[in-house]
Amino acid sequence: MSHSPERNSNAKPPLERSSKLQQQQEEALKHVISKMQLLHSTVSSSPSPSSPLSDSDASLLPLDPPAPNSTALLSDELLLAIFSKLPLSQYPNNSLVCKRWLYLHGRLLQSLRILDWGFLDSGRVADRFPNLTEIDLVHACIRSPRNSGIIVSRKTVSLLVDSLFIPNNGGFIEEGDVLKSSVIDQGLGLIANWYPNLRRLVAIGASESGLRSIAEECQTLQELELHCCGDLALKGISQCKNLQIVKLIGCFDGFYSSVISDIGLTILAQGCPRLVRLELYSCEGSYDGIKAIGQCCQMLEELTLYDHRMDGGWLAALSFCTNLKTLRLKSCKSIDSSPGPDEHLGCCPNIEELHLQQCQVRDKQGMKALFSVGGAVRDVVFQDCWGLADDVFSIASICRRVKLISLEGCSLLTIAGLESVVLSWKELQRLRVVSCNNVKDAEVTPALASLFSVLKELKWRPDSKSLLTSSLEGTGVGMKGGRFFKRLKP
CATH class of the missing domain: 1.20.1280 (Monooxygenase)
Structure with missing residues (x-):
């Protein structure tokens, strides 16, 4: 193969190149040998450990090479x-x-709670976290000291406050502490453009336009939690066809106040027909709002009412929730002030669980209506409920298919009231009694003791002095497949 003279004009003969390469290698070897000799002489003449090295001596010591970055490959x-x-x-x-x-x-x-609104507004959040699917904006929208160690909590809301903070009019959040709705809507618009695959959003003070931008761009949104939003703001989520979980937090004394009534519940029901779980915190409403939810949201399986402010008669609307499986009432001051006649109540045919936590249950009429609507319930849970005396608990005998009953913190209930109900439940399999001080071990009757022996699960700690739990330990009572009596060997 011939080469042009232009390309080989600067080329050197092979013999000259090899000799020069060999000369460079010899010089490098001599340099290494000299360094090793210098190091050997330095170590041999090194001072005693008690005398520190001088700067000239320290400069002669070899430096460790940087560790190789194996992850770079x-x-x-x-x-x-x-x-x-x-x-x-x-x-x-x-x-x-x-x-x-x-x-x-x-x-x-994929999940992030934003604490600084500037982090969102500057666009750095999209550069730093490009694949988010869950975003919480509540703390970023409320002006509060970030480095404070004082936390004020009420129900599901927590807020950092300064040690010199003085609440005005009994509230911890003033109107000026929350960003304007227009600013929040702009932030929601940015989120909608950056994260079209968003699945969960927690926001506060959003208006219709901000929520509409989320609904239009984030078609995969499945869970939405809204704080301090009114009825008309819910128009913005009417296009969230895949929304399955919604939590609406309305009026919280000391934090913020907003009104969610039958209007908002109807808008929500018509716009989000695929709801599976709905949680209403301090929301107003009545029979009409719950009826709209039941008629439009045929897939609704779980309904939670936290400190509800429903008008009388709302319980009768639960019969329209034909697929409802779990009903939770938390911190409710009353169940239903005016449930109406029994023939108008109806029932939830598929309900399985009924939970009452920190509720006032003294109203016999409201409790009777609740158990009538949930007559097919299988799991009943009472936790720290006030007013659950024997006469109120006896109403639960209306439910004939109960398999689990859990009682915790029910101090007014006695062993007589408990026995009169649990013995009437022929399908009962699990019994839990915890911190019910008026239930005494000494008052357990033979009929109740025989029931204990056939239960699949028994958790019996009515008070700190209970001896039955320790005496049953190791006997197999309350354990599925266990034997109560064992044959003694001769």
Whole structure:
């Protein structure tokens, strides 16, 4: 093959190049030998451990070479697969190793609670966390000291306050402490553009326009939690066809106040027909709002009312929730002030669980209506309910298919009231009695003791002095397949 003279004009003969390469290697070898000799002489003439090294001596000591970065040879996809196997608690520490790990952990993180609105408004959140599917904006929308160690909590809301804070008019959040709705709507618009695959959003003070931008761009949104929003704001989520879980937090004394009434519940029911779980916190309403939910949301399986402010007669609307399986009432001052006649109540045919937590249950009429609507219930749970005396608890005998009864913190209930109800439940399999001080071991009757021996589960700790639990330990009572009596060997 011939070569042009232009390309080979600067080329050197092979013999000359090999001799020059050999000369460079010999010089490098001599340099290494001299360094080793210098190091040997330095070590041999090193001072005693008691005398420190001088600057000239320290400069002669060799420096350790930097550790090789073995992860540099791995691709981003392989590192992401490795990081995904680690627990979430290690993410913050691993992200501090280097800029590459920081970037990769940002891609791996999917859930984020934003505390600083500027972080969202500047666009840095999208650069830092490009694959978010769950975002919480509540704390970023409320002006509060970030470094304070004082937390004020009420129900499901927590807020940091300063030590010199003086609440005005009994409230911890003033109107000026929450960002304007227009600002919040702009932030929601940014989120809608950055995260079209968003699945869960927690927001506060949003209006119709901000929620509409989320509904239009985030078609995969499945869970939405709204604080301090009114009825008309719910028009914005009418296009969230895939929304399955909704939590609406209305009026909280000392924090913020908003009104969610039958109008908002009707708008929600018509716009989100695929709801599976609905939680209403301090919301107003009546028979009409619950009826609209039952008629439009045929897939609704779980309904939670927290400190509800429903008008009398709302219980009768539960009969329209034909697929309802779980009903929870928490911190309710009353069940139903005016439930109406029994023939108009109806029932929930598929209900399985009924939970009452920290509720006032002294009203016999309201409790009777509740058990009539939930007559097919199988699990009944009372936790720290006030007014659950024997006569009120006896109403529960209306439910004939109960398999589990859990009683905790019911101090007015006695062993007689308990026995009169549980013996009437022929399908009862599990019994839990905890911290019910008026239920005494000494008053357990033979009929109740025989029931204990056939139960699949028995948790009996009515008070701190109860001896029955310790005496039953190891006997197999209350355990499925256990034997109460054992044959003694001769």
